[in-house]
Amino acid sequence: MPIMTVIYALLLYGASAVFVLGVSYRVFAYARTPAPLKIPTMPAPVTRTGVVFRVAREVTLFESLFKSSKWTWIFAVMFHLGLLLEVLRHLRYFIQPVWFWVVLVQPFGIYGGMVMVAGLLGLLGRRLLIARVRYISQPSDYLMLLLLLGIGLSGLAITFLDHTDIVSFKAFVLGLLYFDWQPLPDSPLLLAHLSMVVALLIVFPFSKLLHAPGVFFSPTRNQVDDARERRHLAPWAAQLEGAGDEV
Amino acid sequence: MAKVEFKVPTVGEYLTTPDLQPGVMAKSAPFKAAPRHQQALGFPGELVEDWEQRAVAKLAELLKKYRSLRVHLDACVKCGSCADKCHYFLGTGDPKNMPVARQDLLRSIYRRHFTLAGKLFPRLVGARDLDPSVLEEWYSYFHQCSQCRRCSVFCPYGIDTAEISMAAREILDEIGVGQKYCNEILGKVHTLGNNLGLPPPALANTLEGLEEDVKEDTGVEVRFPLDVQGAEVLLIPPSADFFAEPHIDGLIGYAKVFHQAGVSWTLSSYASEAANFALFIGNYEQMRKVALRIRKAAIDLKVKRIIVGECGHAWRVAYSFWNTLAGPFDFLDPRYPVPQHIIEFTHDLIERGAIKLDKEANDQMRVTFHDSCNVARATRMGARPGGQFVLPREVIKASCNHFFDMAPETIGEKTFCCGGGGGLLTDELLELRVKGALPRMQALREVQKEHGVTHMAAICAICKSQFSKVLPYYEFPMETIVSVHQLVSNAIQLGTNS
Ligand code: HEM
Ligand code: SF4
Ligand code: SF4
Numbered sequence: 001m002p003i004m005t006v007i008y009a010l011l012l013y014g015a016s017a018v019f020v021l022g023v024s025y026r027v028f029a030y031a032r033t034p035a036p037l038k039i040p041t042m043p044a045p046v047t048r049t050g051v052v053f054r055v056a057r058e059v060t061l062f063e064s065l066f067k068s069s070k071w072t073w074i075f076a077v078m079f080h081l082g083l084l085l086e087v088l089r090h091l092r093y094f095i096q097p098v099w100f101w102v103v104l105v106q107p108f109g110i111y112g113g114m115v116m117v118a119g120l121l122g123l124l125g126r127r128l129l130i131a132r133v134r135y136i137s138q139p140s141d142y143l144m145l146l147l148l149l150g151i152g153l154s155g156l157a158i159t160f161l162d163h164t165d166i167v168s169f170k171a172f173v174l175g176l177l178y179f180d181w182q183p184l185p186d187s188p189l190l191l192a193h194l195s196m197v198v199a200l201l202i203v204f205p206f207s208k209l210l211h212a213p214g215v216f217f218s219p220t221r222n223q224v225d226d227a228r229e230r231r232h233l234a235p236w237a238a239q240l241e242g243a244g245d246e247v
Numbered sequence: 248m249a250k251v252e253f254k255v256p257t258v259g260e261y262l263t264t265p266d267l268q269p270g271v272m273a274k275s276a277p278f279k280a281a282p283r284h285q286q287a288l289g290f291p292g293e294l295v296e297d298w299e300q301r302a303v304a305k306l307a308e309l310l311k312k313y314r315s316l317r318v319h320l321d322a323c324v325k326c327g328s329c330a331d332k333c334h335y336f337l338g339t340g341d342p343k344n345m346p347v348a349r350q351d352l353l354r355s356i357y358r359r360h361f362t363l364a365g366k367l368f369p370r371l372v373g374a375r376d377l378d379p380s381v382l383e384e385w386y387s388y389f390h391q392c393s394q395c396r397r398c399s400v401f402c403p404y405g406i407d408t409a410e411i412s413m414a415a416r417e418i419l420d421e422i423g424v425g426q427k428y429c430n431e432i433l434g435k436v437h438t439l440g441n442n443l444g445l446p447p448p449a450l451a452n453t454l455e456g457l458e459e460d461v462k463e464d465t466g467v468e469v470r471f472p473l474d475v476q477g478a479e480v481l482l483i484p485p486s487a488d489f490f491a492e493p494h495i496d497g498l499i500g501y502a503k504v505f506h507q508a509g510v511s512w513t514l515s516s517y518a519s520e521a522a523n524f525a526l527f528i529g530n531y532e533q534m535r536k537v538a539l540r541i542r543k544a545a546i547d548l549k550v551k552r553i554i555v556g557e558c559g560h561a562w563r564v565a566y567s568f569w570n571t572l573a574g575p576f577d578f579l580d581p582r583y584p585v586p587q588h589i590i591e592f593t594h595d596l597i598e599r600g601a602i603k604l605d606k607e608a609n610d611q612m613r614v615t616f617h618d619s620c621n622v623a624r625a626t627r628m629g630a631r632p633g634g635q636f637v638l639p640r641e642v643i644k645a646s647c648n649h650f651f652d653m654a655p656e657t658i659g660e661k662t663f664c665c666g667g668g669g670g671l672l673t674d675e676l677l678e679l680r681v682k683g684a685l686p687r688m689q690a691l692r693e694v695q696k697e698h699g700v701t702h703m704a705a706i707c708a709i710c711k712s713q714f715s716k717v718l719p720y721y722e723f724p725m726e727t728i729v730s731v732h733q734l735v736s737n738a739i740q741l742g743t744n745s
Binding site for chain 1: 264266267310311312313314315317318319321322323324325326327328329330331332342345347348351362363364368370371372373396399400401402403404405406407410531532535566567568570571574575584585586623624625626627631632633635636660661
């Protein structure tokens with residue numbers, strides 16, 4: 001087995017473990033932490049179903065961002081939609097036989113990559129050019145965009161310039177899944193692409209990428225406006241009761 | 248006190264986003280609470296010796312208690328969509344008044360102590376250690392946030408800087424650095440039942456005076472009952488309604504509405520205050536203690552309903568938190584929501600034709616309406632979402648002939664704060680208050696030019712006091728600001744249907 005195959009196999013296993021465990025840990029912490037007071041940003045839905053739609057609109061349409069800044073919204077949608085299409089397109093490496101709908105997204109997937117890179121360049125430009133956004137940017141904010149750009153550009157380069165042997169790459173991926181390792185095609189671009197994906201998986205649970213799970217847990221967006229109808233009491237707040245100061 | 252010199256911002260043709268002027272507001276800070284004001288609330292009297300550890304420990308505790316804090320500190324992607332949404336940033340240009348930058352003052356400490364990235368690579372992720380300069384920044388800039396939640400409307404994850412500044416103020420109290428204005432007032436509520444420190448006999452006097460005034464004005468015996476057992480309604484107004492213009496005209500309006508509706512009501516000398524400043528300092532226990540006074544008053548007076556007067560943050564606490572803090576209110580009449588807003592009450596009477604209003608009584612006014620931030624973004628009125636925007640406007644339109652809304656991006660859920668909310672309504676913060684009022688003044692100027700608007704109605708005691716103070720700086724007459732129930736009071740036909 002080539003040494004690179006072993007290294008990358010171990011890196012990918014490790015990074016996936018960090019990603020899954022790290023994100024689960026954060027999600028678990030969010031879920032376990034009570035929201036003691038009703039603080040939905042009003043006007044808010046008065047039913048659970050309404051709240052499901054509200055959060056769904058935030059996740060799929062970036063509703064609040066749209067209210068705020070059309071340019072940011074356009075770049076954000078380009079990037080995230082592109083990323084989503086790319087992720088779906090990449091499913092073909094993980095399943096055999098490839099599902100019908102995954103075949104269908106293949107042609108869009110490649111535009112996804114380009115749109116994603118364009119969106120990222122827009123976001124980076126914003127961050128560099130608008131004084132307000134530059135002021136609030138930390139080095140990690142730039143690095144995150146560069147990392148994603150790196151992933152996008154190396155991916156596009158593989159597709160258009162490199163023509164890596166994707167059949168044997170798929171064998172490598174399936175080999176990882178079934179613990180039956182196969183050699184990784186020997187292409188510097190592919191190695192670079194994979195290294196950056198490994199980095200992304202590892203930083204995910206420790207960075208602002210937690211906005212992805214976070215959006216589902218934000219009390220200002222996921223609470224029902226029913227404070228007058230239903231008493232809402234956190235466990236720690238319930239303990240204050242019966243301390244003798246009630247009437 | 249030395250008079251603060253500052254330049255009043257110019258109201259231009261449009262509201263523009265200012266250039267960054269780092270540090271221009273760094274000196275703005277409210278007076279610190281004296282040891283006795285701190286201790287009365289159970290906080291240390293002055294900065295404790297091991298304040299760094301105590302602050303981090305308090306942050307750890309709050310992270311366990313408040314999901315909002317935890318998620319909001321983690322989730323921000325620094326997209327900057329909130330950055331130009333804060334009236335204090337728009338009015339001052341100080342970049343630390345951009346909501347995300349304000350959050351970062353606390354987030355930097357959170358990252359340093361509670362995240363792996365911040366522990367390993369502080370510079371990379373903007374993490375920093377707590378030191379006296381951080382403390383000074385906290386005290387200054389977390390008292391430049393009126394907790395109006397405008398930023399949270401525009402944030403893709405609903406990150407609410409109000410939650411962050413409440414947490415920060417709670418940490419500050421915990422280490423002995425409280426704010427005088429809020430903490431002194433809370434002490435008064437705990438002992439005397441209202442923010443003004445008005446003792447019961449003085450309150451009774453004031454109400455008697457009001458009865459005489461209304462009698463003289465209208466010839467009708469409108470009562471202002473105090474501590475009447477068995478009344479149908481307990482009214483909880485902000486105590487500003489007892490003494491200052493234009494608040495008091497609102498109180499007269501409520502009394503006339505009750506009179507005309509034939510509903511018996513009472514005020515309570517034990518709980519004569521709707522305001523709950525514990526919200527501003529983010530302290531659950533204090534907030535609960537203030538709310539429990541109202542529960543006790545309602546039980547002692549054996550009332551069937553509780554109605555809250557015109558006060559923004561009070562309506563937030565009442566609508567969103569009372570049930571949690573002081574509920575369940577199962578001893579009240581279940582046919583009515585608990586609590587109700589006076590606007591809901593009056594609106595219902597108007598809809599049913601139970602009171603008659605003569606709009607022409609307000610014909611000398613051309614009126615607009617300022618949505619108060621807490622009412623707009625933290626509460627509801629009526630059965631449908633957004634009723635908090637509709638009901639007050641319907642009450643106004645039923646009371647006057649000339650109503651005009653300000654620009655849509657400055658009202659409703661996007662309303663701009665008056666500039667004095669969140670416990671900042673104190674004279675030493677005047678510069679901040681005047682500058683923070685800029686976006687509202689801009690919108691008001693536009694409707695003044697376009698529609699000849701002469702008056703701006705509001706349903707919040709803080710808004711009313713703040714505008715009375717800052718309007719003259721922008722060359723509007725102080726009397727521009729009116730209570731919604733002042734309009735009702737002018738228009739209501741007494742003695743027409745009883
Ligand atoms: C539930 C899924 C997600 C939602 C709803 C979501 C939503 C958003 C929104 C609204 C923004 C702000 C606009 C912007 O600056 O682009 C944003 C920013 C960002 N998102 Fe996501 N996102 C999701 C998942 C992801 C994932 C999986 C990644 C990366 C692997 C990601 C990476 C980023 C990055 C890097 C930014 C910051 C862009 C910048 O620096 O301007 N997001 N996201
Ligand atoms: S809550 Fe209001 S005052 Fe505070 S940062 Fe947000 S917009 Fe500014
Ligand atoms: S809008 Fe929300 S995510 Fe964007 S910078 Fe402001 S607080 Fe952060």
